[in-house]
Amino acid sequence: MSPDAPKPDAPKNDAYEALIAHARETAALEQVAGRLSWDQETHMPRGAAAQRAEEMAAMEGVLHARRSDPRLRDWLAAVTPTEPVAEAQLAKIRRAWERAGRVPARLSQEIARVTSVAQGIWAEARARDDVAAFLPTLAEVVRLKREEGAALATGGDAYDALVDDYEPGMTGADISAMFDALRPRLVDLRGRILGASSRPAALHGSFGADTQIRLARDLAGAFGYDFTRGRIDIAVHPFSSGAGDDVRITTRIAESDPFNCFYSTIHEVGHAIYEQNIDPDYALTPIGGGVSMGVHESQSRICENQLGRSRAFTGWLFAQMRERFGEFGISSEEEFFATVNRVEPGFIRTEADEVHYNLHVMLRFDLERALIRGDLEVADLEEAWNSRFLADFGVAVDRASNGVLQDVHWSVGLFGYFPTYTLGNLYAGALHGAMRRALPDLDDQLAAGDLSGATGWLREHVQRHGGLYTPHQLISTAIGEEPGAGPLLEYLEAKFGAIYGV
Template structure:
């Protein structure tokens, strides 16, 4: 009976996972190729899919199978634990609420994109208010009397709370602010790129960068989206990027970032395909992969030397004298508006701001009608620059429109994990810089695949990082790396 229960449980979970992938593909299509006029219909389609999925996640047979099963090994135990967790969470959320969230957030995404293109905050706020109302309701259902925001965070980073995040940011902020002040006050300031870089040439190089970082094209594709993202798992993992002809780094590093996410999903043990542990264990660990690919590897002195040669070959002389000046341009520190384009020194300050705002929204301390003013005031206080238009401010990110409250902090947690992994990677891979200088990332990405990616969700998030690094994760390695790197670039 025990083996029968496990077999039935896993078969049910596989079918659910397959349907989740289909739902995810609808989301990918919405962001890339769906005609604009299909938005309302797509919302109904997404709601219908969520109804089917919620019914499967709350199937009464799951309780029977979970009560009867006795896992035979650690992998089976991890599979059962994931199903039990998902079942417990799903049972707390009414099916109608789950469907309504799916419908509203699908439609809201299109409304946000249109409002962003027109810098029309007023046109988006009523929809955002509805999303927030629904997410508060979901958070309250999950929390069962506890903190609703904590319950939402737990969906992206299990066992993490708002208080944990606040403590993490409290530890990181003083050294980040001190480093920023030194860097911005330095006598030497690297020059930015200046010129036009053709879209077609950017995309060709972006594809080559994805290949260099190990993206498996037989199981993936690259498209254009308003907001870059990665979608899918297993044998169908898709990425997107965006292009600005005046800023090729936007395209290149968005691509590398999303390849980090995709490589994680492609690197999971194929035996786990379409099973509960066959996806990334948490968004913090997921972001550790995208951020280490993008920053510690992609923005390193060694790799930017190779990228400089590639850009010179493809674009000709583009106003940067040599590889050292190019390294400075890639890592130039400026208090810019856009989170996805932020340098490593400022990036976590962007996340801290969003964390405080969304936590206040969920707790009712900040009203939707006051959000734009709160954003602009906080941005001026943190970055010393006044927001010039909503698309550079409160409308820049897609996350709130699709209900991803609790997601933003995982970017900084991913940076923290990436700092730890980079320290261990440097100790574990010989001649890393020489390899990266030749455009060869295989040793680095292979180490990450073996130490992190292949495990999927078979371990707890912090355990994955601790086992890979040989020490408990903390902010120290990240902050040490940032101070050493930018201290050298800016001579401070």
């Protein structure tokens, strides 16, 4: 099905068309592989794990061969882009080809096979709080990712090479500088909040699963999720999967904590609408997906936090919850807003409040960087995690599922991914400021449960462009200035300073 290589005397645009046709077919196969992963997380029978690992390895073998196809070199040499879309397409194709050529096919397939199996082993170990059952498999994943990082780095820093998969151009040094800028003011804000004389009430009660999922679907629709091109399922670890006309999300349900379901859903919808709103002309091409995981995370975090946890929108959500669940112990919109934004040191990153969230990411960044560099071995990981958590959060980890086993990322080989969560928060803070300047009546819209103005602004300034621009170009243009930590920190200090009187 692959296009034939152009003849030596073929016009240059023939080479470009051959490249795009090859890239479209590769992207289609990547979506098929993604659907296998989605099924593994949602509906696959447990006994199918070993077979699925072989299926994933086979798919990766096909994809690696396409990404490293030697014809790509000739086609790329035959094309000189003359307009921005072609330039962006070719840059993406060239980058993928160069990176694929550095990683042996054997290694690429073995990573796919081992991480597919590891995902199930992690889930079972997490359910039993059994670290020992998972560590041998994690050690194998780390060994393979170290090898991949070294191959990609060609003598440079292996961790930087892995980060580059998720945030092109970003390095460990850049991340450390970003965290150094954030940490002092975050720690100071946390200290003032935890020392405040009054604290918002916690949510108590039982909230039926069926009612939760119905409201979650309504929230997804309010934030612009197109159910004709997507669906919601339940998973251990919420995620978004797919692109274009098939973008699926998952959430999770705890009857004692409906916020977990509602805000996980809003978060994943932020990812999903990014993919659904990319210019359809870019579908199944190299620029037909989100430009980076940092930008992707900015879309989920601005939906979840700056919009979904705002005073205006929580007023609307409070009315929805009272209508569907009846009285649940919170007496006013103001009290509900404070409860939604309650700051409390907790074990779970995905449930963390906005003040603590980035501290969770910093912990993971330091540990995974040390693992890839060989400064930390897997056998010592749990002790390192628990010691660092106690130092950062002042709470001792009580069980492995609240500690080193809580995240799926390392089991599936996503080393270098965690820092993009905080980068996404920085971008979200900057985008939120620009959005409010552009939409002076935003709070009135949010109070009515109307997200169309906000999501329309995101679609226009970020989402529709897909991978046409670099992450830095995209965000800088959207906000009209250089992105930095300032807007996020100012937003957090203003919001939580007001709630806690600090």
